[in-house]
Amino acid sequence: MSGLGRRRRVTSDPEGMAEAEFVATVVEELTEPVVSIGSDGLVRSNRRARELHGLPAQPLPRARWAARHRVFGRGAERAFAPEELPLLRALDGEEVTAVEIEIRRPGDSAEVFAVSAHPIRRGRRVVGALSVLHAWSAEEQASGFPYADVLQHAADGIAVMCAVTGAFIYTNDAWSAALGYEPGELAGRHVSTVNAPSDRLPRGIAAEMLETLERGGVWRGEMELRRRDGSTVWWEQVVSRYDDDLGRPAWIVVGRDVGARRAGAAELRDAERRFRMAFDALPVAAALTDEDGRVVAVNDALAALAGVGSEELLGRALEAVAEPLDLEAARALITAGRRGDLSRYRVDARCGPSGAAVVVTTTIVRGVDGRALQAVAVVEPVQASS
Incomplete structure (x- = not known):
């Protein structure tokens, strides 16, 4: 034993090494694209993900990997910025659920995927992230969210959120535009993305809303939401609960900008x-x-x-x-x-x-x-x- 303390004995673990190699091989051969990033900042992709994005076999540094991506929200004209990519959002601790994206390569038709990304934690610390892409079939692409084509033309903003994760499943154009987002860009993002800082959010209003919805009621109220550029807007909302065919609960939110009305009321009070x-x-x-x-x-x-x-x-x-x-x-x-x-x-x-x-x-x-x-x-x- 040295003066610096007991020296740790290094031993090999053939069984553990074999298991890790087996898992790596399984991930490599999956038909769905899988991408991960570790604490070393290197992004690793399985074979399907490399083929999809035209990536080399060796891991890439985060910045180089992000620069090679051309990922779009479904129907959007602008590609995601690096910080908007689901994998890097998950690395910041965000749970990303079923974001609809398009991958467009020159000369090829766009491929549509639903991507989910999750942080990998060690205790409370995020040490990495993992994303998985699910390729949509032609039937899934055609159906999308039920009645989406109709809701896109509604004058009021309409959003559907997962009641379990709090992530947006769908937003129509009026909702996205009012908050400064492109069509489909909010899908998969947590509702906290658009909640303006407030002492009542999310604990106060969210608890009040949940209690009403769990009773089968409809919640009505006004909330201050944050636009993409950081400015805020007062939003009047009507929220009701909906369970899909599999019994999964969702919230349907209908909202509109009431900033002009509130300003008029303030002027009247003055x-x-x-x-x-x-x-x-x-x-x-x-x-x-x-x-x-x-x-x-x-x-x-x-x-x-x-x-x-x-x-x-x-x-x-x-x-x-x-x-x-x-x-x-x-x-x-x-x-x-x-x-x-x-x-x-x-x-x-x-x-x-x-x-x-x-x-x-x-x-x-x-x-x-x-x-x-x-x-x-x-x-x-x-x-x-x-």
């Missing part, structure tokens, strides 16, 4: 806030009433004149806040205003605990159809004559 600030700052006492004459807003000046808090005036009839001296005449004017015979009228009244004499000037606000929507009432104290 306008309402500005109006409220201006209304409260009026030096004269004023109230807003609904079409039935009930007070829906009062400013500070009217609350001070009435001698009560603003909240106590809300929901009361205006005639109870400022009591007309001639109630029957006042009600006749109110009726005429609602009918459209008048747009403005004045009523003498009393207001506040002391019964101070006031004049109430009411202006009717009408909709485009001429119907009375609400009224603006200005309450002015009558100045005592000298």
Whole structure:
């Protein structure tokens, strides 16, 4: 034993070596393309994969292997960038499930495959990745996702996701385009690819959605999604569950961009806030009433004149806040205003605990159809004559 510790004895394992050689031979002869990358950064391909991509027999460094690939999403015009290749996505820890791809070689028709790629882990650390390509038959290529040709023309975005893995199975053109992806490019990617960073995702909204779907319900809500360029979009979604013929659960998601609507609502809230600030700052006492004459807003000046808090005036009839001296005449004017015979009228009244004499000037606000929507009432104290 040396001063550096016990020296490990190196022994040969003929049986283990024979088993590894056997496994390597089986993989080499598989009819489906198999590609792997290890911790040494070298990409190894079996015979079918080498023939498909025109690769040499020896392993290739990652960059050289990626540079020799011309892989497209099904129907896409742009080839995958190196970081988009399923094998390298799996090397980053992503589970890639049934991505539809096309391999196009000059002079040959495109071959269509469904590729899955999985990270190889040692404990929590990813030490490699493996991808397997399944060649689609002519029947599978013709069928694709059921009703895909019809759904491609839908104005709303439509996506189907695997409920087990959370990966996209299908997205129509409207969904892909809204998020900046080419047709078919999202297939196989996890939903987290498009989820915008949020404290509620995925735990909050996903748990709420799952609970609803497991009960057989339909989840409706709005989510902020991330486009391919990193910008975000607010997406209104309706999610329902679907089980295929084999009993495999999937989510069907119908969505649309509601950014313009949310922006309009925000502008409306800002306008309402500005109006409220201006209304409260009026030096004269004023109230807003609904079409039935009930007070829906009062400013500070009217609350001070009435001698009560603003909240106590809300929901009361205006005639109870400022009591007309001639109630029957006042009600006749109110009726005429609602009918459209008048747009403005004045009523003498009393207001506040002391019964101070006031004049109430009411202006009717009408909709485009001429119907009375609400009224603006200005309450002015009558100045005592000298």
